[in-house]
Amino acid sequence: xxxxxEETARAWCAVDPDPTTRAETxxxxxxxxxxxxxxxxxGRLSFGTAxxxxxxxxxxxxxNRLTVRRVTRALALHVLEQGGTSAVVGYDGRxxxxxxxxxxxxxxxxxxxxxxxxxEVCPTPVLAYAVRSLGASAGVMVTASHNPPQDNGxxxxxxxxxxxxxxxxxxxxxxxxxxxxxxxxxMAAGAVPVPxxxxxxxxRDVLALRVHPNPVRRPIIAYTPxxxxxxxxxxxxxxxxxxxxxxxxxxxxxxxxxxxVKFPNxxxxxxxxxxxxxxxxxxxxxxxxxxxxxxxxxxxxxDGGRWRPLTGNEVGTLLAEDLLAHGATAGPRLVATSLVxxxxxxxxxxxxxxxxxxxxxxxxxxxxxxxxxxxxRFVLGFEEALGVCVGExxxxxxxxxxxxxxxxxxxxxxxxxxxxxxIDELHRTHGVHLATQVSWTLPGSEGRAKITGxxxxxxxxxxxxxxxxxxxxxxxxxxxxxxxLRTGEVSRLDLPASDVLVFEIEGGDRVLLRPSGTExxxxxYVEVVEPVVGGDLASARTAAADRLERLRxxxxxxxx
Numbered sequence: 305x306x307x308x309x310e311e312t313a314r315a316w317c318a319v320d321p322d323p324t325t326r327a328e329t330x331x332x333x334x335x336x337x338x339x340x341x342x343x344x345x346x347g348r349l350s351f352g353t354a355x356x357x358x359x360x361x362x363x364x365x366x367x368n369r370l371t372v373r374r375v376t377r378a379l380a381l382h383v384l385e386q387g388g389t390s391a392v393v394g395y396d397g398r399x400x401x402x403x404x405x406x407x408x409x410x411x412x413x414x415x416x417x418x419x420x421x422x423x424e425v426c427p428t429p430v431l432a433y434a435v436r437s438l439g440a441s442a443g444v445m446v447t448a449s450h451n452p453p454q455d456n457g458x459x460x461x462x463x464x465x466x467x468x469x470x471x472x473x474x475x476x477x478x479x480x481x482x483x484x485x486x487x488x489x490x491m492a493a494g495a496v497p498v499p500x501x502x503x504x505x506x507x508r509d510v511l512a513l514r515v516h517p518n519p520v521r522r523p524i525i526a527y528t529p530x531x532x533x534x535x536x537x538x539x540x541x542x543x544x545x546x547x548x549x550x551x552x553x554x555x556x557x558x559x560x561x562x563x564x565v566k567f568p569n570x571x572x573x574x575x576x577x578x579x580x581x582x583x584x585x586x587x588x589x590x591x592x593x594x595x596x597x598x599x600x601x602x603x604x605x606x607d608g609g610r611w612r613p614l615t616g617n618e619v620g621t622l623l624a625e626d627l628l629a630h631g632a633t634a635g636p637r638l639v640a641t642s643l644v645x646x647x648x649x650x651x652x653x654x655x656x657x658x659x660x661x662x663x664x665x666x667x668x669x670x671x672x673x674x675x676x677x678x679x680x681r682f683v684l685g686f687e688e689a690l691g692v693c694v695g696e697x698x699x700x701x702x703x704x705x706x707x708x709x710x711x712x713x714x715x716x717x718x719x720x721x722x723x724x725x726x727i728d729e730l731h732r733t734h735g736v737h738l739a740t741q742v743s744w745t746l747p748g749s750e751g752r753a754k755i756t757g758x759x760x761x762x763x764x765x766x767x768x769x770x771x772x773x774x775x776x777x778x779x780x781x782x783x784x785x786x787x788x789l790r791t792g793e794v795s796r797l798d799l800p801a802s803d804v805l806v807f808e809i810e811g812g813d814r815v816l817l818r819p820s821g822t823e824x825x826x827x828x829y830v831e832v833v834e835p836v837v838g839g840d841l842a843s844a845r846t847a848a849a850d851r852l853e854r855l856r857x858x859x860x861x862x863x864x
Contacts, residue, residue, distance in 0.1 A: 309345040310338075313363065315485050316345065322369045325362040343748055348480075349375075351473040352821030354666060357448045357457035360400055367400065367456040369407055372446075373489050376408040378479035379442060379460060380415035382472065388441025388463065390418040392498065394431035395446040396533050396597045397558025398456050401425070404446045407491070408458075414490035417441070421495040425533040425558055427598035428459065429702035433506045434498060436465040436699075450569035450595040451823060453562050464675055466699040467668035470800070503537070509697045510541055510705045515630040517545075519715035523589035527707075528552040528579040530568050531559040534598025534704060541708050550586045552578045562596070570595055570602035571616075571690060580604065580611050590714045594703040600690040601706040605714065607724045614723065617646035617739050619710065620686025622726055623694065624649055626713045627683050628656040638680035640673040642666070643781075643799070643806065644816050644829040645688040648730065648737040655733070658683065664781065664802050665818065667691055671699040688739065688829070732836050735812075736848045739831040742859050747824040755819045755826045758863060762805055762817055767862075770809050771855040779806040815855060826863065830855045 307315075313329055320326040332340050344363030349356040349371065356375065360367045364374075383391065391412045395405035402425075409421040420438055422431070428445050435443035443461035451457065460468045460476065468476070525542065527549050529535035535556050542549045554564050555578060562568040565575050570593040583591050583604075591604035591611065604613040614622075624639050640661040641649045653660035659680050663669035667685070670693065674682035685693040691701035694709050717726050731737070746754045766778050768789075779786035781804040784797045804818040812833035820827055832855070834848035 309342045312345040312485075313341050316363060316370065319486055320362065320368075320370050321373070325368050325370075329362040346749065350477065351460075351468070354449065354467065354668070354822055355445075355457055355459035357451055357455055357822050359454050360456050367404070367448075367458070369403065372404045372407050372458060373411050373491070374483055375458060375476070375480055376411040376444065377415070377487075377489050378476050378483060379444070380412050380417060381479045382475045383417065383441050384415065385475070386441070388417070390420075390438070390440045391442045391444065392420040392431065392434045392438055392440045393444045393446075393495070394422040394426045394428070394434070394498075396428070397425045397531070397560055398446075398448060398596070399453070399560040400456050401446045401560075404456065404458070405444070408444050408446065409495040410491040410493065411489060412444075413494045414492040419495040420498045423497045427534050427537060427704060429599055429698045429700060429704055430503065430506055430537070432461055432465055432698050432700040432702075433509075434502055435461045435463065437502055437505060438498070439463075445597075447597040449597050449599065449822070450567075450571075452567060453560060457822075461700075464699065466671035466675060467666070469668050469672060506697070507537075507541055507544065510708060511544060513695045513697065513705055513709060514545070514712055515627060515709075516712040516716045519712065519718070521718055522547050522715045523711070523718055524587060525549045525590045525592055525711060526552070526579050526583035526586060526588035527592045528555045528576075528582075529594050529598065530565060530570060530575065530596055531555050531557070531562045532568070532594055532596030532598055533558050534594040537598070537704055538592070538594065538707050541704055542711060545708055545711070547711055550582055550588065552582050554578060558596075568596050570600065576602065576604060576613060583611065589718065590711060592707045592710065594707070595690070598703045599701045601692055601703040601710060602690055603710050603723070605723045607722070612724065615739065616686065616688040616690040617648070617737070618727055619690065619706075620684070620688070620692055621646060621648045621652060621730060621737075622713060622723060623692060623706070623709055624684045624686070625652050625726070625730060626716070627694070627709070628652065628658055631683060632681070636680040637683050638674060638677050639683050640670045640685040642670065642687050643804065644818065644827075645686065646737050646739055646831060647812075647814075647833065648734055649686070651734040652730070664799055664804070666821065667693065667701045669800075674699065688741070728841060731844070732839065732841055735836060736834040736841070736844045737831065738834075738845070738848045738852050739829065740852055740856055742828040742830070742856055742863075743820070743825045744863060745823070745825050751824050755824075758826055759803060759805065759817065759819065766805075767807060770807060770815055771813065771851055771858060773810045773813070775807050776810050777808040779808075780804075781806075813851065813855070815859065828859045828863070830859065
């Protein structure tokens with residue numbers, strides 16, 4: 305017999321260790337709040353692009369103490385099956401993070417594992433670094449990264465220091481599904497603090513990534529951790545490199561309410577307002593921003609009398625060009641990005657004789673590209689959503705090391721056209737590459753149904769033209785095939801199965817559609833490529849921008 309959401313809610317309430325969430329469930333049950341009960345107790349959170357994320361609240365489909373204890377028990381069972389003996393746990397400054405981390409550590413100790421627990425909040429990349437540094441069998445980071453204030457999340461790392469993928473996530477999920485709701489969850493004290501020297505080691509290794517350690521002049525930097533946990537560490541790293549850094553005082557300390565921003569994501573409109581205002585006051589020449597768990601980096605630079613925020617594609621390709629041009633050249637080198645990010649990286653890699661890998665969305669896949677190529681030195685990986693991984697210090701995106709390498713590049717270019725000039729050089733060499741993202745926020749079970757329906761429509765009735773140009777090929781990563789619409793030839797994709805559609809347009813433009821793995825969104829990614837003829841960069845950019853806008857408007861109309 306199928307268990308109803310109400311039955312699940314009553315059973316959950318009976319074992320919920322948190323009096324606050326237990327009382328909330330009791331109140332909603334007494335009020336017969338069917339919609340609320342259905343959202344929290346139908347299904348459960350699952351591993352997406354970057355772990356499990358969801359609103360804080362009661363039920364298996366929400367982040368709460370029982371959810372954390374249960375998934376941690378499932379993780380512990382998997383680790384023990386694999387012969388693992390230890391784990392490390394970290395957490396950010398969001399509401400509930402400290403308690404969730406303490407519960408996770410206690411469950412892991414209760415399972416017989418040796419556990420290190422961070423004493424205080426830490427950036428996600430430091431937790432990822434700690435897994436390999438401490439030789440841990442697994443890592444847990446309690447964070448929802450850049451999600452809204454009401455959310456929290458749970459990331460899992462394997463012994464290789466990268467976020468887990470199949471079959472590990474499948475194994476953990478299977479253990480969770482098999483765990484009865486009233487199953488015993490042994491918990492014990494005994495977690496030991498992460499050694500203070502670990503952060504010293506991380507700083508040392510990050511500083512060793514530099515390719516411009518002695519610039520003639522360093523830019524003054526305005527910086528914000530956006531109410532997150534990166535502030536002290538970024539100040540330390542940049543200070544050790546000789547930079548003068550001014551931090552937005554209102555956003556300097558961790559605050560789970562994120563009171564000065566509508567949405568704690570440096571990509572969002574208005575999120576950089578305070579740091580840009582600070583930059584004007586202190587005469588800064590570079591703006592840097594992290595998201596709340598410091599795994600993303602945003603960069604803004606002066607350009608023609610205004611501040612210009614760079615896109616994730618611009619940051620990633622600029623850093624790749626710089627590291628490949630000025631870093632060590634001995635032996636094979638590798639760069640990687642996701643299929644929704646700019647195709648410009650492939651051209652940069654080819655120009656420098658480096659290997660190039662294209663992966664599914666998510667740094668768990670970009671890290672995997674590096675792990676599966678031990679013969680090549682991993683130089684950089686990036687995603688268009690402001691994620692950058694420099695070198696092999698951390699096998700995940702790292703907004704701290706990226707901040708340092710971006711500052712060094714800005715210093716190297718400070719009297720040579722700045723970063724806008726470096727972008728011009730890339731476009732003259734490889735063609736203008738412009739990209740945009742269009743997203744639709746569709747929360748709840750109704751929203752999930754709309755996202756599924758939209759993806760189904762595009763599969764069943766794929767477009768034959770986009771932006772007034774023919775679609776020449778389409779790919780569907782759910783079945784792992786690419787079809788050339790001109791010849792009818794079907795080829796296999798060298799990618800794991802996922803829910804992504806790719807439409808390639810005559811001339812090199814492309815459109816990709818995918819549901820977000822971290823938020824209730826349907827996302828469309830658009831890239832246009834325009835050659836620069838006769839050195840006329842302005843005309844090429846105008847043509848590319850016009851075509852990009854046509855494609856954006858067409859997609860908005862089709863999906864609204």
